[in-house]
Amino acid sequence: xxxxxxxxxxxxxxxxxxxxxxxxxxxxxxxxxxxxxxxxxxxxxxxxxxxxxxxxxxxxxxxxxxxxxxxxxxxxxxxxxxxxxxxxxxxxxxxxxxxxxxxxxxxxxxxxxxxxxxxxxxxxxxxxxxxxxxxxxxxxxxxxxxxxxxxxxxxxxxxxxxxxxxxxxxxxxxxxxxxxxxxxxxxxxxxxxxxxxxxxxxxxxxxxxxxxxxxxxxxxxxxxxxxxxxxxxxxxxxxxxxxxxxxxxxxxxxxxxxxxxxxxxxxxxxxxxxxxxxxxxxxxxxxxxxxxxxxxxxxxxxxxxxxxxxxxxxxxxxxxxxxxxxxxxxxxxxxxxxxxxxxxxxxxxxxxxxxxxxxxxxxxxxxxxxxxxxxxxxxxxxxxxxxxxxxxxxxxxxxxxxxxxxxxxxxxxxxxxxxxxxxxxxxxxxxxxxxxxxxxxxxxxxxxxxxxxxxxxxxxxxxxxxxxxxxxxxxxxxxxxxxxxxxxxxxxxxxxxxxxxxxxxxxxxxxxxxxxxxxxxxxxxxxxxxxxxxxxxxxxxx
RNA sequence: GCCCCUGUAGUUCAAUGGAUAGAAUAAAUCCCUCCUAAGGAUUAGAUACUGGUUCGACUCCAGUCGGGGGUACCA
Numbered sequence: 192x193x194x195x196x197x198x199x200x201x202x203x204x205x206x207x208x209x210x211x212x213x214x215x216x217x218x219x220x221x222x223x224x225x226x227x228x229x230x231x232x233x234x235x236x237x238x239x240x241x242x243x244x245x246x247x248x249x250x251x252x253x254x255x256x257x258x259x260x261x262x263x264x265x266x267x268x269x270x271x272x273x274x275x276x277x278x279x280x281x282x283x284x285x286x287x288x289x290x291x292x293x294x295x296x297x298x299x300x301x302x303x304x305x306x307x308x309x310x311x312x313x314x315x316x317x318x319x320x321x322x323x324x325x326x327x328x329x330x331x332x333x334x335x336x337x338x339x340x341x342x343x344x345x346x347x348x349x350x351x352x353x354x355x356x357x358x359x360x361x362x363x364x365x366x367x368x369x370x371x372x373x374x375x376x377x378x379x380x381x382x383x384x385x386x387x388x389x390x391x392x393x394x395x396x397x398x399x400x401x402x403x404x405x406x407x408x409x410x411x412x413x414x415x416x417x418x419x420x421x422x423x424x425x426x427x428x429x430x431x432x433x434x435x436x437x438x439x440x441x442x443x444x445x446x447x448x449x450x451x452x453x454x455x456x457x458x459x460x461x462x463x464x465x466x467x468x469x470x471x472x473x474x475x476x477x478x479x480x481x482x483x484x485x486x487x488x489x490x491x492x493x494x495x496x497x498x499x500x501x502x503x504x505x506x507x508x509x510x511x512x513x514x515x516x517x518x519x520x521x522x523x524x525x526x527x528x529x530x531x532x533x534x535x536x537x538x539x540x541x542x543x544x545x546x547x548x549x550x551x552x553x554x555x556x557x558x559x560x561x562x563x564x565x566x567x568x569x570x571x572x573x574x575x576x577x578x579x580x581x582x583x584x585x586x587x588x589x590x591x592x593x594x595x596x597x598x599x600x601x602x603x604x605x606x607x608x609x610x611x612x613x614x615x616x617x618x619x620x621x622x623x624x625x626x627x628x629x630x631x632x633x634x635x636x637x638x639x640x641x642x643x644x645x646x647x648x649x650x651x652x653x654x655x656x657x658x659x660x661x662x663x664x665x666x667x668x669x670x671x672x673x674x675x676x677x678x679x680x681x682x683x684x685x686x687x688x689x690x691x692x693x694x695x696x697x698x699x700x701x702x703x704x705x706x707x708x709x710x711x712x713x714x715x716x717x718x719x720x721x722x723x724x725x726x727x728x729x730x731x732x733x
Numbered sequence: 734g735c736c737c738c739u740g741u742a743g744u745u746c747a748a749u750g751g752a753u754a755g756a757a758u759a760a761a762u763c764c765c766u767c768c769u770a771a772g773g774a775u776u777a778g779a780u781a782c783u784g785g786u787u788c789g790a791c792u793c794c795a796g797u798c799g800g801g802g803g804u805a806c807c808a
Contacts, residue, residue, distance in 0.1 A: 222751085223748095231752085233751055233752095467806085469806055480736090486806085493807085520808085524808080548738060593738060614772090620769070620771090624769060625768050689772095691768085
């Protein structure tokens with residue numbers, strides 16, 4: 192069955208052409224005030240300039256020329272400034288409910304059918320445990336991957352990390368220092384060393400494994416640290432049900448020669464030069480304000496080089512869509528990556544870079560400045576232990592990524608019992624409970640349901656909400672803002688709880704009961720699907 | 734200094750340029766002989782400031798003032 196909104200859009204655009212009016216982008220949306228109807232359009236208002244006429248008159252002319260399916264529309268009105276409003280008949284909603292119950296995966300779309308997407312997220316270097324800041328990235332990325340899958344894409348979840356740079360060297364030196372310290376030998380802790388206790392634990396495990404035989408600069412300090420930290424990171428992610436398909440590291444691109452090749456190609460384009468003992472990328476030639484160092488005078492490339500090679504590699508792998516999820520601190524870095532690729536004639540139009548703003552952590556009303564190096568952070572594990580994976584996921588997804596959100600950890604602990612995610616889960620649990628009761632009533636088992644019996648305003652309002660779900664999935668695909676789903680599901684749960692309070696499902700009237708059970712099942716489908724996208728569990732009991 | 738985000742109820746956040754700006758918390762008051770009260774109903778409360786564009790602005794533009802992030806031969 193075709194959505195009523197697309198039917199109306201078609202009818203409106205036909206009316207425009209029959210009136211010889213200029214064609215316009217037609218948008219239909221539910222008005223804030225439901226007295227105006229279920230859908231309205233400002234089409235006539237946008238035509239006032241073109242036609243130089245009163246918008247009310249234009250609207251009236253459009254309505255007079257409108258051919259719409261009468262059985263699905265109760266009333267068409269023209270109001271104040273020039274809106275055209277449609278009141279949709281209950282019959283339409285009754286049919287929609289039937290569809291929700293019969294369609295395979297209600298809400299899923301096919302705009303990504305036969306397409307492949309790569310979502311790169313987390314990508315924290317293995318220098319310490321994941322923090323709350325990484326949590327926002329992790330949950331955001333996983334939800335975006337989910338939403339792409341719901342739109343038909345085949346998605347690769349990818350984790351990229353730098354394992355060749357300065358940070359890893361300092362990590363190694365930090366472990367080494369703790370190693371000698373714990374053996375009672377002389378040691379020198381690096382100036383910018385990692386001070387967390389996890390470093391001491393790693394040093395201890397090196398002692399347990401290799402005894403006191405290791406010398407300075409042994410490669411095993413790093414390999415042990417990397418392995419141990421990575422295990423912890425993977426464990427943390429798995430508590431949030433986040434599983435990656437690919438782990439890609441920087442070293443690979445040195446080994447495959449892709450970095451040398453990249454540099455050679457840029458040099459061919461005259462975009463590389465030497466100055467002060469370093470190698471520079473001539474980004475000013477491409478319109479940037481300053482050139483960037485590509486290879487330091489120590490001979491070590493800066494992160495831009497492997498990052499660029501990595502992105503070229505992703506493009507070469509032929510994805511239709513590449514999504515990068517970065518914290519706001521990467522604001523300045525990714526444009527250089529794209530710039531270099533564009534300079535080589537490589538299109539980056541299918542790369543979508545999402546920047547989320549930082550989480551400001553508050554503790555007892557005070558801002559906590561987090562630093563992995565200084566071991567001043569709250570780990571993701573601690574948070575998950577405190578409030579549970581569902582709450583953590585919901586918390587990170589319920590706000591737009593452009594919001595700088597304040598996270599008061601004490602408040603989160605205090606309020607975890609009345610966290611908004613329970614509102615959604617509770618609706619689901621209530622549904623399951625009703626269905627359980629219904630199953631035990633014999634008189635309900637062999638009846639068919641008739642959705643036409645649903646006429647209570649709470650019932651219709653609930654179906655109206657369910658009807659929007661596919662639209663929501665589509666809009667999140669375009670905006671890549673998963674919080675739209677959590678906002679929507681909150682409304683779904685709200686409509687359901689109202690319905691629950693007003694309309695008893697299991698009544699003396701078996702026909703009505705069957706119809707309401709159908710509605711409850713439809714609601715369950717939407718809540719289940721929505722929670723699945725957010726990666727949050729849908730409990731049957733609470 | 735320059736660049737990017739951002740400023741909405743006491744607080745944390747919503748709102749494809751549309752009509753009366755929504756929730757959640759915190760406050761006040763109601764509702765369980767009835768499928769789970771982790772719920773429902775009611776009351777009170779907000780677009781930082783000044784201009785501009787528009788039929789119409791929380792939304793777009795300019796400026797002012799505040800918050801965050803960048804501006805590295807760190808990532």
